Amino acid sequence: MIAALGLLIGVVLGLVLSPDVPLGLEPYLPIAVVAALDAVFGGLRAYLDGIFDDKVFVVSFLSNVVIAAAIVYLGDRLGVGGQLSTGVIVVLGIRIFSNVAAIRRHLFHA
């Protein structure tokens, strides 16, 4: 419940403040969001599995975001930014789908 409240507050803050992203970081924000989404769904699944750990969650969240942005940054420097972000999105998407499938099985026992 408190986590949902945190999400709500974060979204409202983002919408109200709508902070300006520095131009250099703009291309990496979407991929960072997808990576964060993966970490969040992973944490939710761990919570439902009963093995949630806040330290692991924070570390996985931060490392996901930083590594995803770093990979895309490196790709941009090497001239393969588009392809690398596609690869990152594919991997994260598969993880998100399978985590969501596990969560669904927990919630609906299906």
Added chain:
Amino acid sequence: MAEPTGPTGPTGPTRPTGPTGPGRRPPADVPEQVRLPLLTLITQQSLDEDYRTAAARRAAGAPLPPRDRPRRTAAVVIGVFGLLAATAFVQTSRNADAASASRETLIAQIENRRGVLARQTDRVARLNDRNTALERSVTDLTGQTLEADGVRETLATGTGFVAVEGEGLRVTVTEPENADENQQVKDEDLALLVNGLWEAGAEAVAVNGRRLTARSAIRTSGLAIKVNGVGIAAPYTVEAVGDTRVLAARLFETTSGLLFADNATTYGFSYDLDNVDALELPAAPPGLAVLRTAVTSSDDPRAERGGDGR
């Protein structure tokens, strides 16, 4: 990893379809993650391994974290996630606005340029039409110029301002030697001869190499006879371009020609008629063509062909 991922893990269903089927069983000491296909590996490890490791450590007796701490930390991190997501959302939609705005600007520019292009095309068409019209009028004017040149040539030939050549009649008038006043050839005698030649059908006449024009006069000034204002002396040679078959015969059918012959007989000067195959008559001095007082009458439709004073 080799360990099972719990009752909900995808390992079970995917294992039999993998490349590690029966008959190709690899050595047991190779870790399973080496043998697993990449997609299967990703699907299996979709849950971070660390959760399980931490749970195992806790089960082994590690100290439990305070009960309410996980929730607060998680809430803060999730709040950060919400902030990130909302920012990305706002940023993307703002960029979309900018992109569509620049697109609309470009479209407006394109339409503007299309309008300009259409106007220019219209102008090109109009100018082409005008060009065609002007070309047609140039052609008309060139035709008129040629026609006028032809008319001018004819008129100049007839009026004596162009040198001509052709067959004709040469009349040589000679006075007797030591002629007295009565035996001298007078201006009126030459005028009679010339008028007779004109009436007989001569097309160009010259007296002693002085071409006669519409403004020429033959008159006596003092002792000498002047043609075109230049004095001439005996013997007088009158050359007339015309049809040699009839010119000489017709000359003496005209009143002027008969009077001239009468005068010759009466006053005693003589004349010879020669048909010449090639006569060359010079042009009259162009100064004679300059009109100082006379202007072309503007209501005469044939005015520009004027000067036909003969």
